[in-house]
Amino acid sequence: MTVLERLPSFGGAAVSTQAFQGIDARLSRYSYLVSLLPKQIIDDLELNISLAPRRYSSYTPIPGTSEGLLVDNQNAEATRESFEFLGAEEDFPAWRVFYSQTQQLAKELWPTVLSPLRKRSELKAASSNPAIWERFIESPVGDAIKKDFVNDWVRGVVYTDALIGTFSSNADETLNANRCFLYHVIGGGTGDWNVPIGGMGAVSGQLEKAALRYGATLISNAEVVGLSTSPEGATIRYRTNGQEHTLTASLVLANASRQELSALTGKNQEARNTRPAADRPYPYGSQVKVNLLLKRLPKLRDQNVSPEAAFGGTFHINESFKQLQSAYEVAMGGEIPDPTPCEIYCHSLTDPSILGSALRDSGAQTLTAFALHAPHSLVSELSEAEHDAMRLRLEAAVLKSLNSVLAERIEDLLMLDENGNTCIETKTTRDLEDALRLPGGNIFHEPLSWPFAEDDEPLETPAQRWGVATDDPRVLLCGASARRGGAVSGIGGHNGAMAAIEILRA
Template structure:
């Protein structure tokens, strides 16, 4: 059987590509190894007997374009969080609260940690990132700009150069004096990216840029119903358009001319595609092709918790329902982030581990059963930075996971007025409701090589001036070394995060090629 498109992997990007191509009248088959669709963008009842559907891996949405939502008629609700962040000042009973709904409260909070003089710089920096977002975001659903075109779109070298040409950490040091404020800004450059505070490779800059341009505002929103609601809507759109979505289909090989072999149960199947779209990581695609590729490295640890109630903070003036409603930063000062990188680069687990967390159920209580809501139960999602895959090399996975989990809890406890472990709900088997996913767990469960959540190093959302842009696949940033195979996942040039952009770009390239 020959299909117009065979898509390897059934993550959210693959579903976007399938929906667009099927709506255009193409025959499409999606092959997903697991028994469910969605990849890393799923919700699950993680703890036996506890009716809470957690966004198990990815958990917030910023980069999903309105165009995709409208084109595919997606019934997706995203809730805006009023509070941007709360950051305890380590060793004190004070913290920095950024309240987007009350500028005066934010100003008072800056003053409370001795950083009143930083407020003007904070606001000016936000104005500059807003200008970047306004210029770059509209281009994300178009063919790639060149670097020179992107620079002209921004239209101000006073903004372009510090964010694109110079290390972002250097820019932050120049703009701010307070270590805590510097660190809060820097975190957007290090989520899922292992880099020092001043990163001359500019990998941190690329990470930062994607974190501040989403929707033209940089806001990160809560998907109502959990991340599974997003992929559920995408799967419905693809099915309704006529795409064939096959689960329990483990692809074992692919050829450059479009022949795909996959296993389902004990049976082996073959299918051919005029075009192959790869929703898996480029390193995984290379394995399926029998080619060599470098193994990327992830740098994060994800911990999901269910708590009987939110913990009290050392800062008695901070309401936990406010502090945890946005991003709750822990040990993410500028110097602490850099020290954590240095420790991990030397093969040591950082102590303390820098981390950030938030409470999904404060914004979207419907992910909990009515009984859990009534009893005061809340979720807590924790994301640890500067914990690269190399720290797990040659180690027993269970022991390494336990060590990382303990380190995360120690770090979190250091800014709380009570140990978070004492607040853990227990499941039907009497076990604490806590789940930790390391880079090795992501590689094992989702086949993300190295546990890299972006499928590999992030690239600029524009092409270099001398880059080949002669084919639709090149212009849309989805080309591979084989004309019949396109990237459609997070490993495409503008992929990464829950955006659907990899799938959208691949579909646009296929449709442009066949006109």
């Protein structure tokens, strides 16, 4: 088995990087939390990975006030009081029922992800509660949220799980938001999102070690430039150190995107109109990621919550249900939403090991912001110089949004690198496309698919059954583009391997 990677190191969007010159901080530059990596894969591959649970699920400050909603996973009474303080007491019991329903769904769907695909009707018939199936899988999840909750902020917190990396309205008839929501609530059978100790590079680093342990040859700086197949096998052309090489294989497993795969096989590429339309899933990315290194945690306007609690979970900013919808509409019109809905997370609070000891002792903290509703169409057609200017505008919009809930300006807390530059980096969808070949910066490579097959879908070949088929029997998917892929999960890899074993044994 040979692994070819065009970048100097392995891991794709699951890496840790020393992002700021001369500063001993290894940030999870792109992906940062883990929920969908099954324990079975960790055990099978003997991965030495530590995933820390987060005590606080989320904190949502209300801009212009000194109030906020804190969801404490370990203290239901404190969470109830927080709902009450916000004037949302009736939403607390609704919240508990809502998440008991998603847990029910998780219990039924999660155990299927490392098995051949089941059919929709089969899983639906096996569901213990058809009403739960209906509201989360067959009707827009925004409708269920509107029905169950009254408070605009509570509704927004719940709906953000449907919008991470997904450009959808609050009433998304395409159900793309439902698929995104589903993968955010079924991981591990609980939907909990955990912190990878040592950063995301520790997770991909363990996978790299396991690959070497099991005898794989890993070649970095090796860009695949062509792929062809015949009844006898596959031929892969790759370039390394300016030289072209050829490999032959009986099967190819691809974790580059389906779009990249088409380019490699010389298939005609569709003309790429990146403008979104409400009646079909947006195929490209819709986010801006901003990584920051701070001298210390920022002060909050809300004196009732400690910064450690507020930043210990997902910190939602300007993500009320109404704000999300109006941001969607503004972005649809080609503008940057103001305020820009975003969420931030502080890795170093749960896991200081990503900071060097001097930095740690100084009180420095990392912060990562993930802004929603910034569709690729905002940057796709720009010249390089215009894109640079747009990146700065997007960054400023995220900082402005952040400042709307802080008691001090975030800019004043940024550390400086060894060249005197502020420790902040911003990645647009276009940056992700350039760096990682994510099509239009889609963090999942393409819109997510259901974790089951449609009733009329052919499941004849091993590749189809495992959800890793392409239109070429010698080429299988093994990454985010695979069914049930689209996260730091290893699920696509496991299922690609299972299909490959079946094919090679036949």
